[in-house]
Amino acid sequence: MAEGGTRGLRERNSDIHILTGTLNKLEASGWYWASVSRHEAAALLRGKEEGTFLVRDSADPGHLFSLSLQTARGVLSARIVYTEHGTFRLDSIGRPCDSPHFDCVVKLLDFYMRESSGGTTKHRWVEPCGSPFPLKVSRPLICKVCDLKHLCRRTIHAHTQKGQVDDLFLPEALKTYLKAYPYRH
Known part of the structure; x- marks a missing residue:
């Protein structure tokens, strides 16, 4: 097999390992809502405390997951981007270079929850109109009781x-x- 073919196979195997591990951790979390739509997620989060969130499958075929979050401005959703380097980042956080990258979606959300627990956050959610505001991610909305x-x-x-x-x-x-x-x- 040519060197490029071997490297491509290693990269695909690495992606499979990362994605399988992420999906297993999401399913264990109790707050992965799988095939809930953006509108259903908004209804579930409406009236919840600011910072309450859930992770769901993305409706966009170019992405695997989305984060739906109750903010001071209402329920917002952002795609969770899986990069060519095998990492995940939020799509609506300033410029992509400003957004931290993680090898697992649960690790990504854990980072933002820890950061939000201090009361201030350096990361900003950027609305489609370009208006930034502080990103507060503090509490997952549980969909199932874990063992x-x-x-x-x-x-x-x-x-x-x-x-x-x-x-x-x-x-x-x-x-x-x-x-x-x-x-x-």
Whole structure:
């Protein structure tokens, strides 16, 4: 097989690994609403606290996922872009170079939730008209109850600092399970 063909196969395998891992983590999160439409998402979020969000499948065939978010200006939706480098970023955050990139959608949302928990955020949501305003992502809208072991895993992460799992007095198998989903939401 030619070098270009081998490289292309490696890249496709890498994409499959990234996308499969992301989908597994989204499904475990309890706040991935899958095939809910933009209008259904807006109805679900209407009246919720500012910063409440859900992730759903994108109606745009060029994108996999969308974020629907209750803001001070109402419910807005943004595509989650999967880049050629195997990372995800929000489509409506200033210029693409200003938007942080992550290897997983759950990691992307975890970043914005942590950033929003401080009360201020340096990232701005840019409306189609070009008007920017602060991006506040604070609370997922749950669509299903997760199993007990996953809820326990999230609780442990909510009460420990990032990276402290190795310091816990737990069996290695449990530490591995905790590390597989290192997010508090």
